[in-house]
Amino acid sequence: MAQGPGAIEPRSGQRGGGQRGGGETLLYLTDEQLRKAIEAMFFAYRGFTADPDRILEARGYGRAHHRAIHFIHRAPGTTVNNLLTVLGVTKQSLNRVLRRLIEDGLVDSAVGVHDRRERHLRLTSEGVELERELSDAQRERMRAAFRAAGPEAVAGFRAVLEEMMDPEMRRQYHRLIGPGQK
């Protein structure tokens, strides 16, 4: 299955009565509300990726490169296998991307110390530079959205996103953002 961007979907069928203003009950979750949320997710993800996409395009990279760069930056010295798990692609697919990044001097691959079969990946200074460029753009949009929506919205946003993950991914996510982190 190709990994295009967004699956999406809706379908109508009003059920609970109209709810106004403050006291939402559980009936808040009409199919109608869910449909809107799903479409919001679709369009928001487009926005989420738009800025990095522009930057990457100029260099002839794609999102796959972005993801690799991101997670290598995120966990410097990570192994190939590690990255494979986080990204959820095959090693052949990752390798193609990784090879290019190494050739281009954005990523450095070093033989493991304990286990010399492993390769430890880290960004070169040039890699860090691109990462920052991508990061800044995406973070700026996120920051603006958060600021406009307010702190309470941010908490809710994060809560819902976390609940949307598969348990497996949630575990990965928590391992990434650090133990005990909310």
Next chain:
Amino acid sequence: MAQGPGAIEPRSGQRGGGQRGGGETLLYLTDEQLRKAIEAMFFAYRGFTADPDRILEARGYGRAHHRAIHFIHRAPGTTVNNLLTVLGVTKQSLNRVLRRLIEDGLVDSAVGVHDRRERHLRLTSEGVELERELSDAQRERMRAAFRAAGPEAVAGFRAVLEEMMDPEMRRQYHRLIGPGQK
């Protein structure tokens, strides 16, 4: 630019002091917090698309087909050009998907009444059936996430997503979910 799934990104740099429990200030928006949010978005989107992807795969369809089905269901009788705008792809790309859906009898294309150059698209009963299947799966996950996160979280979630969209997309989104809708 290929349309793989997620761009993503982080970068650290703790700034505001630790904030606990209730009263988040604006300093809440540390780079650290933003980084987590970005990764949450990445993993959540994987979850968001996971269920439909499974269903589609069984039929040999991809996300592109899902998106077409979704928006045709959403706006029955829409024109090709309309769909093109909403989906944000080229007509050649859409046509490939659409042709297959029409051949397979999931979508019906009818010559326009006012303007006979236009084609009006709608789902056949078989198309509606698949749409419902996809819809149910995705909606169910969304519903579960909302239930677990609580009503306040839902409002915040929607607010942030909306702020993340490009203004252009936001306009489209509002046109879709209906005028005056929050």
Next chain:
DNA sequence: CTGGCCATGTCAACAAGGCTGACGTAATTT
């Protein structure tokens, strides 16, 4: 120390789904 498993890289071939560019046709607008 040897055989088996593991981590990684790589080649080949294929598919989905983006893209551009070029045309063709019919219908509508000017």
Next chain:
DNA sequence: AAATTACGTCAGCCTTGTTGACATGGCCAG
């Protein structure tokens, strides 16, 4: 009558995903 619009289609290219097969070198248990 000419220009524009809406749509379809052919051809070719790219990225990024997939399987399958195979090679190398290193670790570890028997």
